[in-house]
Amino acid sequence: MRLPEQSYAHPAGESPVYDMLLTCSKCATCLPACPSYAATVRETQSPRGRVQLVRALEEGRLTNSEQLRESLWTCLDCRACETVCPNGITPGTLATHVRADLYAGTSLGRWLKRLILGPLLSSPGLLETGFGLMRLAYQRTGLQHLVRSAGLLKIAPNVARGERYLPPIPRKSVRQRLPEIIPARGETKGRVGFFLGCAMNTVFADVTRRSISALGKLGYEVVMPKQVICCGAPQVSLGELDLARKMARHNIGCFDGLDVILTDCAACGAELKHYASLLDDPSVETFSRRVRDFAEFVEPLVPDVTADVGAITYHAPCHLAHAQGVCKPPKALLKRLCPGYVELPEHDRCCGSAGMYWMLYPEISDNALARKLANIRATGARTVATANPGCLLQLIAGKTPEDTWTVRHLSEIVDEALG
Numbered sequence: 001m002r003l004p005e006q007s008y009a010h011p012a013g014e015s016p017v018y019d020m021l022l023t024c025s026k027c028a029t030c031l032p033a034c035p036s037y038a039a040t041v042r043e044t045q046s047p048r049g050r051v052q053l054v055r056a057l058e059e060g061r062l063t064n065s066e067q068l069r070e071s072l073w074t075c076l077d078c079r080a081c082e083t084v085c086p087n088g089i090t091p092g093t094l095a096t097h098v099r100a101d102l103y104a105g106t107s108l109g110r111w112l113k114r115l116i117l118g119p120l121l122s123s124p125g126l127l128e129t130g131f132g133l134m135r136l137a138y139q140r141t142g143l144q145h146l147v148r149s150a151g152l153l154k155i156a157p158n159v160a161r162g163e164r165y166l167p168p169i170p171r172k173s174v175r176q177r178l179p180e181i182i183p184a185r186g187e188t189k190g191r192v193g194f195f196l197g198c199a200m201n202t203v204f205a206d207v208t209r210r211s212i213s214a215l216g217k218l219g220y221e222v223v224m225p226k227q228v229i230c231c232g233a234p235q236v237s238l239g240e241l242d243l244a245r246k247m248a249r250h251n252i253g254c255f256d257g258l259d260v261i262l263t264d265c266a267a268c269g270a271e272l273k274h275y276a277s278l279l280d281d282p283s284v285e286t287f288s289r290r291v292r293d294f295a296e297f298v299e300p301l302v303p304d305v306t307a308d309v310g311a312i313t314y315h316a317p318c319h320l321a322h323a324q325g326v327c328k329p330p331k332a333l334l335k336r337l338c339p340g341y342v343e344l345p346e347h348d349r350c351c352g353s354a355g356m357y358w359m360l361y362p363e364i365s366d367n368a369l370a371r372k373l374a375n376i377r378a379t380g381a382r383t384v385a386t387a388n389p390g391c392l393l394q395l396i397a398g399k400t401p402e403d404t405w406t407v408r409h410l411s412e413i414v415d416e417a418l419g
């Protein structure tokens with residue numbers, strides 16, 4: 001993609017982030033947390049390096065160049081640096097927003113990207129049809145089995161990589177299977193809204209049905225507006241902020257009258273909680289304050305029951321632990337439900353999935369995944385629980401035939417424990 005080598009300097013005092021950039025003390029606390037730095041050991045691919053590059057850009061000492069864009073685009077947006085920075089600097093958020101500005105030119109690549117991120121992700125029906133066709137033509141015909149067993153993927157490593165990420169697709173999406181209002185089981189204690197993420201509605205439909213089932217068992221009526229569209233996270237991550245803002249406006253309107261909005265997708269939850277800053281509209285704060293992750297909501301409600309899952313550990317999705325700051329509830333829940341709970345070393349370190357990152361920068365993604373897999377193996381756990389579709393896909397794809405553990409969403413464990 002050819003892009004204009006434009007200057008980015010803001011006139012003095014007009015940059016919205018310049019004051020924050022000045023507070024970086026270059027202390028390096030953020031470096032050990034950063035997966036792109038761990039994989040490359042290059043300062044330009046570290047949070048501190050990115051902050052200094054954006055500062056130089058703002059001051060007009062740098063222009064938009066291929067090297068600069070690479071430095072910003074190799075950020076996984078995992079936000080681990082933001083959790084540890086003593087000065088409250090947000091290098092991950094900064095990188096995603098600045099790269100959106102640097103890609104302001106027009107090109108065929110951008111047009112195609114917008115077509116996928118806009119019309120396709122704005123239409124759950126279109127997405128469901130696409131996955132349905134893939135299931136019928138590739139998985140149900142046995143073609144997938146043939147391709148895998150005949151070793152055909154060895155001659156096309158890039159295709160093989162994408163293929164690894166395709167788990168069995170359920171016959172029906174959540175939207176197709178469940179009504180818009182799902183009553184509580186027994187006495188109704190409350191009513192909650194439920195935001196259906198794109199991957200959870202389709203590829204992980206069976207998981208989300210367990211999330212909704214658990215809420216019903218806890219006495220909650222679930223309202224699942226079927227007109228919701230993609231939350232906007234892929235659009236933000238790939239620099240299409242205008243598209244993301246349109247989607248945010250649409251989704252906010254779907255939850256009128258609901259005091260609590262739940263989701264079982266950590267990436268969606270992080271985006272919904274940040275709609276006010278995305279739209280730069282303080283009135284949207286009231287919407288974002290109503291959003292809760294599934295684990296955050298159910299942790300105080302689940303009674304003392306047990307899930308018979310043996311040794312289990314927990315991988316914290318970046319968008320739950322770092323972007324939402326939800327660290328304790330998932331672990332507290334699993335510790336209470338599962339007598340065999342074991343702590344995962346570096347449990348909140350990125351697994352390398354990061355949306356489509358695994359496809360764009362496979363070496364860095366693989367480096368992060370290898371570290372995660374080594375940590376999982378060291379626990380001896382039979383089950384790895386997590387709470388985000390990207391992490392589920394990455395860990396499933398990374399497993400080798402020797403790995404006997406299974407990867408499950410935390411809500412499946414909760415639903416199982418509730419009987």
Ligand code: SF4
Nearest residue numbers: 024025027028030085
């Ligand atoms: S971004 Fe924060 S943690 Fe990293 S070098 Fe600057 S002040 Fe230190």
Ligand code: SF4
Nearest residue numbers: 034076078079081092
């Ligand atoms: S968000 Fe993650 S990948 Fe990006 S700079 Fe921060 S720690 Fe590194």
